[in-house]
Amino acid sequence: MPGKLQKKAADPVIAEDLADFKVGVDNVIFSVDTEQNRLLVLLVMRPESPFIGAWSLPGTLVRCGESLEDAAYRVLSEKIRVNNLYLEQLYTFGDPHRDPREAASAFGVRYLSVSYFALVRFADAELIADGVSGIAWYPLSRVPKLAFDHNQILTYGCQRLRNKLEYSPVAFDVLPEQFTLGDLYQLYMTVLGEDFSDYSNFRTRLLKLGFLQDTGHKTSRGAGRPASLYRFDPEAFEALKDKPMVFI
Known part of the structure; x- marks a missing residue:
């Protein structure tokens, strides 16, 4: 019929076009040094490729049979000892080529990051250096260029923290x-x-x-x-x- 829009048929899904995903979790762990009035984020130095020797957010790939939240808590337990902990899911980052391992994969593997946001009390937190070349609290104003897209994840986490101060009692956790x-x-x-x-x-x-x-x-x-x-x-x-x- 003249003038009527024709609905375009959807392209068929081809198996070869479907991505094979690996899922990781990256934790944005904040604390506030109330004595020196500094907002801090926990960073670790990567001991392996890609980005060996670069600073990054604490993260891991999710294991078989492991939930996302369990993976996030596993990372926390491997990097920090703390009595009180506030943790919530932040955002999923999945831009193509966010991880250089994608280019090296012969099978089109994509790497997603499900990020988590944590807030801990600075005086109670004990850092664990096992399995990493370095671990440190960094003042937000001095954070270096991070591995992967972790600067973007950190920026998103900072905004979430500021927003939560407006409607939740999260400040009293620290x-x-x-x-x-x-x-x-x-x-x-x-x-x-x-x-x-x-x-x-x-x-x-x-x-x-x-x-x-x-x-x-x-x-x-x-x-x-x-x-x-x-x-x-x-x-x-x-x-x-x-x-x-x-x-x-």
């Missing part, structure tokens, strides 16, 4: 059980930048939300007057968990 409002404010400035909010506005809005419990104790630091110590109240936060944090 603070001690009792903290001052100044400690909390400094953590937010370290992650979000110094211009996100002034302290007075931050303090006023935060206390109105009602999920911080005054312990009745104070701490003295330097010549200033003692500061009140607070703790996070997860039950009080329940009513706010689906709302943006208005003090950001």
Whole structure:
């Protein structure tokens, strides 16, 4: 019929065109050095090709019969010892040629990376150097060129961390059980930048939300007057968990 769009038949799927995938996990493990006010990411030096000797995110290929989450936790357990750990899936990276092993494969193997995002308490974290040439916390401002597309994965992880501060209590995973409002404010400035909010506005809005419990104790630091110590109240936060944090 004239003028009517003709639906184009889909090209048939040819077996030779289907990619054979290997799946890996790469972990973006963050921590905050609250004493020096630095946002840190854990990097390891690759002991083998490709990118031998280059810094990368901790990662591994998924084993037969192993879930993605189990692989992510396996990598964590091989690189770091920590009591409290926040972990969630971040994103899947699968651009062609993201891994040079694809070009060397005679069978068209593709390499996917399912990335995970973790946040650990700096004071409690013990690094494990087994099986790697080097392992270190890097300040975000000093991260070098990483292997594969790990700089891109890290950038995505940083954005996720900043977004989570707006609607979740993830900040309290890296603070001690009792903290001052100044400690909390400094953590937010370290992650979000110094211009996100002034302290007075931050303090006023935060206390109105009602999920911080005054312990009745104070701490003295330097010549200033003692500061009140607070703790996070997860039950009080329940009513706010689906709302943006208005003090950001």
